[in-house]
Amino acid sequence: MRKVLAHQLVWPTTALAVLLLVNVIATPTFFDIRMQDGHLYGSLIDILRNGAPVLLVALGMTLVIATRGIDLSVGAVAAISGAVACVYIAGSPEQGAASTAIVACSIALAVCVGLGLWNGFLVSVLGIQPIIATLVLMTAGRGLAMLVTDGQITTVNNDAFKRIGAGFVLTVPLSIVIALGVFCLAALVTRRTALGMLIESVGINPEASRLAGVRSRTIIWTVYVFGAFCAGVAGLMIASNTSAADANSAGLWIELDAILAVVIGGTSLAGGRFSLSGMLVGALFITTLATTIPTIGIPAETNYLFKAVVVIVVCLIQSPKARAALWVRRTAPLAGRATA
């Protein structure tokens, strides 16, 4: 029993289950999934679809955090990605063509990879603290996105582009397929090759890893590029969902949601270990929470309050010091032996 309780996935999964239970009690039809015009619809599908951008961003964030870093710029990168794609489509002669959408997305993702290279350069070559290095792009990034869109909300009319966020493939929303596809790919590459272990070793001690023959600099650089790439895809989804690029509010606070998802999933911010499945549960939890609160009749704005409570509870449960304090109090007679 204790072994089960000690597993890192237990608490996040329990929290998610409780949340789903609350939903079912509030609306008994919550789990219903129906087929309509060959597309799947239902609350669960909505949660997955709304959660796809957060899941993608959190995926990149997990690897960045595993190297003892953090990437605050992902929200701004997502905004830039959407802005670049929409401005390209709006400015091209054939606005509706599928080829335009493909070129636009490629350009946007290339820009994002460039931004990731920039973040990685600041962190791995110049050795600036990750929080600060990415803070630069977080502050300047939204300005850059507005520079691209000229401060306007750029709307586009392109069916192929619209499909990224709102389309379906084989009855399932395309955004879910993309997010899960990237997730599985990342899981495969990190857990079926040595890459995951190397990332963790860099997170534990970059210098020792370097001396042991691990290319820490390249690995750190790579995770930031991957993080920015994921943010770019998420930005395309957000822009495509509304067929518009809003430089100011696209992906706003998504970095915080992503970090939250990673932390809830049991990845320590101190680096050195990461859990992709935990992150998946964390991201689902965050999006389910956002759906639950209006469902049970609480104003959606108080979402923040619940997030705060969740962060604190999850962190306290994971903190060894807090655990020790609680354990001692619960089993007072054994306290002497437990702390000895």
Added chain:
Amino acid sequence: MTATTATPGDLSVWDRVRGYSPSSRHLPVLATLALFVGMFGAGGIRYEGFADPQVVLTLFVDNAFLIVLAVGMTFVILTGGIDLSVGSVVALSTMIAASTLEAGWPPAAAMAAVLLAGTALGTLMGLVIHYFDIQPFIATLAGMFLARGLCYLISVDSIPIRDDTFFAIAAHQFTLPGGYFITPTVLVALAAVALAAYVLHRTRFGRTVYAIGGSESSAMLMGLRVARTKVGVYAISGFCAALAGLLFSLYTLSGYSLHALGMELDAIAAVVIGGTLLTGGRGLVVGSMLGVLVLGTIQTFISFDGTLSSWWTKIVIGSLVLVFVVIQRVMTRRQP
């Protein structure tokens, strides 16, 4: 680095001026000062009426709350921590002030409630950070969500402030010789800077703040009161955020949940531009004030120009943070 190896009596005044090299502690602040003066000079040459002393005073008037916020942030960053909650606490403070005044509280009680709430929240975060070993980033992130959520709990809409005392303070102006004016909020901000400088450099608490930033474990082994100081800096930051919230509510005369979105980033940027090392242990509170003035000057520049768009503010702030961080990095690498 210091040029005081020879006996000062043998040197002429010119030798002393030529041989003066500022201590490395003051170098970043001097760089910020030079940047501020340089930007202002450039503005004065380019735009008519920019070099007016009133423009400088208006910088203080418009940014009084940000100065107070940056003062609190300086304490936290000097210990090597970070406080992401300050922007939300500013919003919460305006909400508490507006709603208590609406409920008919006397203004003094409303102000006390605001300051108490901010300090309590800061203390709470400090306790969690120190005693449960949770990273400042995460703990204050939770504080940020909590404060924003509490705002919405009070009211989703904007609440206007109609109190006579608040009106009187907001409208009051001190006239200086030459027809220039400042507002009471500027005096509060300057007092906060002076008090913070005193605490940091002349008290045991201040010395411990720098010691923790240098190395927390060393400070602990030296027998310094690490726990009390670490919780204290977050309490100070919370208090400063609440005070800044009061100044902000005087500035806007309303309480609103969406006030001060992202203001914590401005405060952090100001502290960095002011030359405080983000790893802690080095920096001056005066630098943070200069950092705020630099940020304010960028905005003044853009409003004077008229052709530049508002988003250039963000880009320039980001670039300035970058330049300062890279310079800091190079400097700390040279003298480990």
